[in-house]
Amino acid sequence: MAKYLQILELEEPIARLKVVHVAGTKGKGSTCTFAESILRSCGFRTGLFTSPHLIDVRERFRLDGLDISEEKFIRYFWWCWNKLKVKTGDDIPMPAYFRFLALLAFKIFSDEQQVDVAVLEVGLGGKYDATNVVKAPVVCGISSLGYDHMEILGNSLVEIAGEKAGILKKGVPAYTVPQPEVAMSVLKQRASELGVSIRIVPPLDPRQLEDQPLGLHGEHQYMNAGLAVALANTWLERQGHLDRIHVKDHGTLPDQFIKGLSIACLQGRAQIVPDLQVSSECKDTSCPLVFYLDGAHSPESMEICAKWFSHVTKKDAAQPGPLEQPRSGINSKKILLFNCMSVRDPQILLPRLLDTCAQKGLCFDQALFVPNQSQYNKLGSHASPPPGREQIDLSWQLSLQTVWEDLLRGKKGLNGTSSSGASLVFESLPSAIKWLRETSQQNQSTSCQVIFLGIFDYFQ
Ligand SMILES: Nc1ncnc2c1ncn2[C@@H]1O[C@H](COP(=O)(O)OP(=O)(O)OP(=O)(O)O)[C@@H](O)[C@H]1O
Numbered sequence: 001m002a003k004y005l006q007i008l009e010l011e012e013p014i015a016r017l018k019v020v021h022v023a024g025t026k027g028k029g030s031t032c033t034f035a036e037s038i039l040r041s042c043g044f045r046t047g048l049f050t051s052p053h054l055i056d057v058r059e060r061f062r063l064d065g066l067d068i069s070e071e072k073f074i075r076y077f078w079w080c081w082n083k084l085k086v087k088t089g090d091d092i093p094m095p096a097y098f099r100f101l102a103l104l105a106f107k108i109f110s111d112e113q114q115v116d117v118a119v120l121e122v123g124l125g126g127k128y129d130a131t132n133v134v135k136a137p138v139v140c141g142i143s144s145l146g147y148d149h150m151e152i153l154g155n156s157l158v159e160i161a162g163e164k165a166g167i168l169k170k171g172v173p174a175y176t177v178p179q180p181e182v183a184m185s186v187l188k189q190r191a192s193e194l195g196v197s198i199r200i201v202p203p204l205d206p207r208q209l210e211d212q213p214l215g216l217h218g219e220h221q222y223m224n225a226g227l228a229v230a231l232a233n234t235w236l237e238r239q240g241h242l243d244r245i246h247v248k249d250h251g252t253l254p255d256q257f258i259k260g261l262s263i264a265c266l267q268g269r270a271q272i273v274p275d276l277q278v279s280s281e282c283k284d285t286s287c288p289l290v291f292y293l294d295g296a297h298s299p300e301s302m303e304i305c306a307k308w309f310s311h312v313t314k315k316d317a318a319q320p321g322p323l324e325q326p327r328s329g330i331n332s333k334k335i336l337l338f339n340c341m342s343v344r345d346p347q348i349l350l351p352r353l354l355d356t357c358a359q360k361g362l363c364f365d366q367a368l369f370v371p372n373q374s375q376y377n378k379l380g381s382h383a384s385p386p387p388g389r390e391q392i393d394l395s396w397q398l399s400l401q402t403v404w405e406d407l408l409r410g411k412k413g414l415n416g417t418s419s420s421g422a423s424l425v426f427e428s429l430p431s432a433i434k435w436l437r438e439t440s441q442q443n444q445s446t447s448c449q450v451i452f453l454g455i456f457d458y459f460q
């Protein structure tokens with residue numbers, strides 16, 4: 001990275017950026033999004049770099065809260081690409097995907113618009129992450145730690161926490177959320193070696209928000225929001241801008257903070273998406289097919305997500321309302337649409353989901369497994385579609401299906417009750433969605449609530 005920064009002449013510009021840096025297993029992106037939104041609401045020009053993206057790579061680079069425009073993205077992309085291409089070769093190869101994107105973020109944030117603050121999410125780990133070239137961030141945060149990317153970061157929480165603690169720096173205040181004891185002691189140890197304090201921030205109390213809901217949904221977001229408030233506050237303090245906010249004496253947050261937290265948005269995190277195609281053909285005002293999207297792909301986030309899905313689907317049934325919700329007085333089917341990378345262990349992920357849902361009284365009627373294929377054809381270098389349909393390898397999805405079926409069989413064996421959930425494997429996402437639409441159109445007396453997990457789980 002140091003060499004690439006030299007090639008792109010980014011060393012000095014990076015040193016000038018006023019960075020908020022966040023690592024963690026879960027909640028990094030949400031914490032960054034909240035922190036950015038708060039500081040924008042305080043009147044600052046912001047850059048936000050997160051990962052992964054849901055649909056378009058430009059989602060990873062936001063300027064003043066908006067995805068970078070195509071025109072700017074293309075301009076910066078080629079500027080970096082061409083410069084690197086000339087100066088790299090056998091000894092220094094072109095940077096890998098995530099490194100390139102991080103370099104692009106540095107270029108974008110330091111160049112064209114001179115942002116007041118750059119909020120950076122670590123891609124993977126911390127110590128060796130591409131974003132960790134920032135030598136002196138204004139403040140850093142470590143969100144919830146748990147088990148993920150063990151093939152790279154190590155198998156124990158101690159090792160994982162050690163990697164994440166690699167973003168802590170001498171002289172830079174640090175914050176974290178309540179963590180498992182072993183992880184916390186690693187963070188504290190590293191902080192004390194560096195002579196900095198790491199403060200533990202409790203989850204935000206909803207009362208501090210004066211009845212405004214958070215822009216990102218789910219109980220766990222209060223944890224991320226609490227961390228984001230501490231990061232934004234410290235950034236303001238260290239930059240000498242505390243005069244911009246009016247601290248109230250009755251324990252609620254400053255108005256700009258409340259506004260920032262309530263308008264924050266990040267696609268694909270506890271996002272409820274009614275299927276507009278199906279609902280447009282439905283006479284009723286509510287929607288027969290609703291997707292509950294989330295990027296969960298670690299055991300902790302599967303559990304969090306299961307709680308969220310159980311909670312919102314129960315609430316929707318109790319308070320039938322407009323489009324977002326399924327129709328009242330109608331059977332509702334709970335369907336799982338799932339994929340995860342083969343480095344993850346479905347024997348851990350799927351039971352965690354199923355058990356948490358079962359504890360909340362929710363059983364799945366069906367489970368669908370799909371590869372991350374979103375298109376049928378890939379374009380080659382001559383921009384023409386290949387002549388035949390690509391053969392898609394579904395062996396991983398078939399093994400996910402087997403794990404699921406075994407789980408259900410095990411549960412049936414134990415207590416005789418279980419969701420009857422037939423499971424299916426589809427060759428692509430569009431084909432699964434087509435099937436869901438057809439099914440819900442054919443069966444108007446049933447609404448489908450589809451929890452859609454792990455689909456954009458890929459290697460950053
Ligand atoms: N504090 C948390 N504790 C546990 N799970 C969380 C927490 N925050 C978010 N999640 C779960 O992780 C998903 C991703 O959230 P977010 O994008 O904020 O995390 P991330 O650390 O950026 O994840 P990724 O590894 O996908 O980059 C959420 O949709 C939710 O399921």
Ligand SMILES: [Mg+2]
Pocket residue numbers: 025148
């Ligand atoms: Mg991750």
Ligand SMILES: [Mg+2]
Pocket residue numbers: 028029050051052121
């Ligand atoms: Mg992320």
